[in-house]
Amino acid sequence: MSYLFQNYKRSNIEFVKAQGNELIDKNGNKYLDFSSGIGVTNLGFHPLLIDALQQQINLIWHTPNLYINTLQEEVAKSLVDDQDYCVYFCNSGAEANEAAIKLARKFTSKQSIICFEQSFHGRTYGAMSATGQSKIKYGFGDGVPHFSFAKFNDIESVKSLISSDTAAIMLELIQGESGIHLAQSTFINQLNQLCKDNNILLIIDEIQTGIGRTGTLFAYEQYGIQPDIITSAKGLANGIPCGAMIGHRRLSHAFDYGSHGSTFGGNKLAMTVAKETLSILNDKEFLDQISLKGKILLTKLKKQLNDNTNVIDIRGKGLMIGIETTLNIEQLVNEARRRGLIVLPAGKNVIRLLPPLTITSQQIDKAISILNQIFNKKY
Numbered sequence: 001m002s003y004l005f006q007n008y009k010r011s012n013i014e015f016v017k018a019q020g021n022e023l024i025d026k027n028g029n030k031y032l033d034f035s036s037g038i039g040v041t042n043l044g045f046h047p048l049l050i051d052a053l054q055q056q057i058n059l060i061w062h063t064p065n066l067y068i069n070t071l072q073e074e075v076a077k078s079l080v081d082d083q084d085y086c087v088y089f090c091n092s093g094a095e096a097n098e099a100a101i102k103l104a105r106k107f108t109s110k111q112s113i114i115c116f117e118q119s120f121h122g123r124t125y126g127a128m129s130a131t132g133q134s135k136i137k138y139g140f141g142d143g144v145p146h147f148s149f150a151k152f153n154d155i156e157s158v159k160s161l162i163s164s165d166t167a168a169i170m171l172e173l174i175q176g177e178s179g180i181h182l183a184q185s186t187f188i189n190q191l192n193q194l195c196k197d198n199n200i201l202l203i204i205d206e207i208q209t210g211i212g213r214t215g216t217l218f219a220y221e222q223y224g225i226q227p228d229i230i231t232s233a234k235g236l237a238n239g240i241p242c243g244a245m246i247g248h249r250r251l252s253h254a255f256d257y258g259s260h261g262s263t264f265g266g267n268k269l270a271m272t273v274a275k276e277t278l279s280i281l282n283d284k285e286f287l288d289q290i291s292l293k294g295k296i297l298l299t300k301l302k303k304q305l306n307d308n309t310n311v312i313d314i315r316g317k318g319l320m321i322g323i324e325t326t327l328n329i330e331q332l333v334n335e336a337r338r339r340g341l342i343v344l345p346a347g348k349n350v351i352r353l354l355p356p357l358t359i360t361s362q363q364i365d366k367a368i369s370i371l372n373q374i375f376n377k378k379y
């Protein structure tokens with residue numbers, strides 16, 4: 001009997017140790033990690049992060065947000081690198097999106113938010129209400145009102161939902177949970193213009209796409225836009241719970257004294273690891289390597305699997321890659337694990353690869369060989 005709610009389907013395996021990009025189970029078996037948690041331990045179990053955390057624990061691990069926190073200032077500065085934005089820290093992706101929704105409503109004095117079908121923004125009531133998947137909302141009664149859902153990559157469907165009460169449009173640039181669906185750049189340009197023309201805030205959820213995942217600190221940088229609000233979490237402190245809502249400074253009066261808050265938000269442990277994570281990522285060469293490794297992985301996968309009748313499509317950006325398949329994804333994930341490779345499912349029929357950004361070319365080749373085996377196996 002388990003004392004836990006059974007809200008997760010857990011594999012019968014426990015990781016008890018990590019070494020760089022490898023995970024080790026109770027029996028000493030080693031696995032190559034192509035999941036990074038779920039896009040969380042983006043730098044693997046990096047020695048510089050371990051050092052930073054250990055040093056901070058020995059000093060102090062929590063102070064309330066009633067006192068100056070220099071680490072928060074430092075992390076905020078490296079997140080925005082631009083005096084036009086400010087940052088609010090929380091502990092998770094859902095919380096970052098809650099803050100974004102609250103800020104957008106309060107700043108505009110409007111309530112409606114346009115989101116997208118198949119999106120994922122989190123499990124709290126606001127974030128769940130912004131999520132365009134009925135299975136996420138099933139059984140939980142009324143959500144937060146005034147959310148509507150457009151078709152991804154379809155500007156006309158967005159236009160048809162705009163009203164005088166539209167506060168914001170909110171989206172992921174690559175829908176992660178629902179199967180690695182990429183926003184087209186023409187669509188994003190049109191959306192950006194639509195927001196400007198109609199005084200609507202643009203909220204980009206970078207919780208999975210951010211922190212180097214697609215080859216730039218945030219994916220929006222590759223679309224040539226300046227969102228009004230950006231949310232981050234997952235890889236931000238490489239696995240120490242941490243979220244952030246980044247908003248344009250002109251919105252800041254709506255988040256004034258007493259308007260919002262979090263006891264743990266901007267915690268010293270999270271901040272010290274976030275600071276180190278961002279200093280590693282704040283390096284053009286490291287980011288370019290991510291793009292390059294992503295291109296190599298995608299090209300090699302296509303070469304190996306494009307003729308495979310079980311594979312429908314292979315797509316992605318940077319080190320965020322999906323393989324759409326006709327096979328049973330649970331079976332595929334299990335087969336990969338049996339061969340020492342950890343991969344993730346996404347949506348109904350996609351194998352999702354989110355390797356650590358520190359992955360080596362040898363590790364990429366090893367993963368490709370295992371993926372080749374599992375897609376060619378007779379089931």
Ligand SMILES: *Cc1c(COP(=O)(O)O)cnc(C)c1O
Binds near residue numbers: 120122205206208233
């Ligand atoms: C994971 C995720 C969230 C939710 O983050 P939590 O930390 O689990 O609350 C929100 N949006 C996107 C795009 C995500 O991938």
